[in-house]
Amino acid sequence: MEGSQRGSRRSEPRGGSVETPSGSPALRARQIAVIGSSRCAAGSELPELARDVGRGLAEAGVTLVCGAGGGVMEAAARGSAEGGGRVIGIVQGTALGDANEFCTEVVASGIGHARNLAVVASGEAVIVVGGEWGTLSEIGLARTIGRTVVALRSWDLSGHGEMVDAPGLIRAETAADAVAAALASFA
DSSP states (O other), X not given: OTTOOTTOOOOOOOSSOXXXXXXXXXXXXXXXXXXXXXXXXXTOSHHHHHHHHHHHHHHTTOEEEXXXXXXXXXXXXXXXXXXXXOEEEEXXXXXXXXXXXXXXXEEXXXXXXXXXXXXXXXXXXXXXXXXXXXXXXXXXXXXXXXXXXEEESOXXXXXXXXXXXXXXXXXXSSXXXXXXXXXXXXX
């Protein structure tokens, strides 16, 4: 075999993202996780806020990551779809069909509520709209792994000592403010 040596291997890209000198992927869209309750009370402002968040992320060219369910997740995914964006939905079980109709990609985790970690870890920042106990667990997981959390009509958190002011949690009053704060957190 002329021009090649037996046993040597050419170094070629095999897929995945190309890393820039700063270490951030150059060929992949930025990702922000949107979390919140799968249920929203009738007349609640949360679905409209989540939809506006999703639309804002799409307009910024960001891929939305969510838990693929109803409520806040579906509203955010709908907003992203309306804005021409991409949505990665991570379902708790193994059935791809469990994802809401606005998810453009679906990951079947098969790990139940433990998928909350996959959702928040897949975003470079996390926007929380409202939320119940599952959402609170996601906030804790996100902060534990160092993700900035932007809260819109969500939990009021405080702690003791170093946690007294809920470090890493940013309050937002509007959907546009939440999107801007999340984007600024990794700019």
